[in-house]
Amino acid sequence: MEKVFVHPECPFSVNTFDLLERFYEYPTSDFYMANKKDFLKYVEEPLKYIFSQVEELLPDFIKKYIKSKWERSGAIIETNGLQLIAYSVALGFEELDSLDDAQLTLRFENHKLTFGFCAGTEYIESIMDNYKCNYKDSVEAIKILNLYKLPHQHHVCLTQVIVRTNSEWSKACNILMTPQESVEGLLESVTNLADQQPEEVTLYKITYMQLAISLESKQVLRYSAKQLSQKIAQTFKQVFPLFLCCSLNDNKSPLVITQYFSVYEKEFNRVYSIEKISEITGFQTSEINCWIRTINRKQQAIIQGPPGTGKTFLAKKLAQHLIASGDGFSDIIQFHPAYSYEDFIQGIRPQSQDGELTYPIVPGRFLEFCEKAEVCEDTCVLIIDEINRANLSQVFGELMYLLDDRQDTKRFITLASGKEFRIPTNVRIIGTMNTADRSIALVDNALRRRFAFIPVYPNYEVLRQYHHREETGFPVDKLTSILEDVNRAINNKHYQLGISFFLTKTLAEDIQDIWQMEIEPYLEEYFFDNLEKMDEFLWENIKNKLGY
Helix, strand or coil: CCCCCCCCCCCHHHHHHHHHHHHHCCCCCHHHHHHHHHHHHHHHHHHHHHHHHHHHHCHHHHHHCCEEEEEEEEEEECCCCCCEEEEEEEEEEECCCCCCEEEEEEEEEEEEEEEEEEEEEEHHHHHHHHHHHCHHHHHHHHHHHCCCCCHHHHHHEEEEEECCCCCEEEECCCCECCCCCCHHHHHHHHHHHHHCCCEEEEEEEEEEEEEEECCCHHHHHHCCCCCCCCCHHHHHHHHHHHHCCCCCCCCCCCHHHHHHHHHHCCCCCCCCCCCHHHHHHHHHHHHHHHHHHHHHCEEEEEEEECCCCCCCHHHHHHHHCCCCCCCCCCCEEECCCCCCCHHHEEEEEEEEEEEECCCEEEEEEHHHHHHHHHCCCCCCEEEECCHHHHHHHHHCHHHHHHHHCCCCCCCCCCCCCCCCCCCCEEEEEEEEEEEEHHHHHHCHHHHHHHHEECCCCCHHHHHHHHHHHHHHCHHHHHHHHHHHHHHHHHHHHHHCCCCCCHHHCHHHHHHHHHHHHHHHHHHHHHHCHHHHHHHHHHHHHHHHHCCC
């Protein structure tokens, strides 16, 4: 028998799916009653526990629309031609009465755990009518809807009932729709399908719709309760727009959707275009496209350059683009000389428990990040600021093995805790490195070949655009000319003076302080063996060039 990995904190077990498999063979009330204790232990209690955790994770603006309902039966039920095992926990409107109502549901179905949105005839008609009738009035709402992707693993199941002209019998059949990337695409497909009128058909009616993710038993068992709850809650939030569409009627304006999305935006990542990054950072779209391709190909990259070139700012903007219109997230940590393997991966941490000192193995920041990313469908980005400030060989440890070939999805390592670990395929790592920092020598060749390197240098055009856009009135052209002179004198691309020192709206008032307290100390350190060379860059000389 094939060995199945079960997460130690998974609420379900192999017994859960063994029991359900036997139930599918004998879907009777007698079988249920004979195994009632096992159903309670392995199916019902874990299912209700997970759902209670999901409810806790849902934001208040979703909770106010819904109430919970638990359905249980000892037999498979027929719902519009679909066979569903009647273990369902659902969130629906106050009038939620049956599995046909519009709801966010979590259920065992066809040997799988399925969760998402489903609705019966009345609610599907409501969705289609509102979409067709209110489309022109809801242009802004549709635009916002399309800023977010639907779950990648979703399937759309529709049941149509056909009544032929030459007889009075009806035929029910299921349609598996092609996955849609946008809510508008889904609504349009459903509406077009409903409008089809074949010659021999007098009534063509969609009676059931489901937009959901289904996890096989092996997938379910490898998740902890926390991870599974997060995945289900995230899916509920993604498909909630369809649920909300069911609430619109003649008495409710389409603006309800627009108002809702002002809150919904905070839960998901908006589209963040490469053109927007180019506008803000001043880099060409061709360059940014190249960087994005490199990060996705290599899956880890380091942005390197002299101080003040906006490396961290650029990393954040690239991360924003990479996680856009999906359910991923980004996080940032900063390395320093005292940063350790225990901080990053895992280690023993003394803790006080019931008055006694214990020494559990606690996951570090990277392990926590990966566990959270594993339940996301889309890209997740970890930014490591000042990556070369730590002893990287020590901090990464056996992680170096996993970083070597990210394309090999079967690469695992066994951690000190005994846990098998791999980096999820949707994880991207972006580091930043100050090339003027002498600790750059600590980045050995073994680590260098595991990362792609993106060089950035002072971009004077960004400085010009900023002051023109903010209308500061500062003589920015004179300043950029001075900076070009300074960097020619430095004559080393790794130590050039960056522009971020001067990206402030009050530069006219602050320029003397910035130059004397930030720029001069930096130049003194670089020209420590030739101080005469920096005389021309002292404030007394610079202020005349600026017209002060």
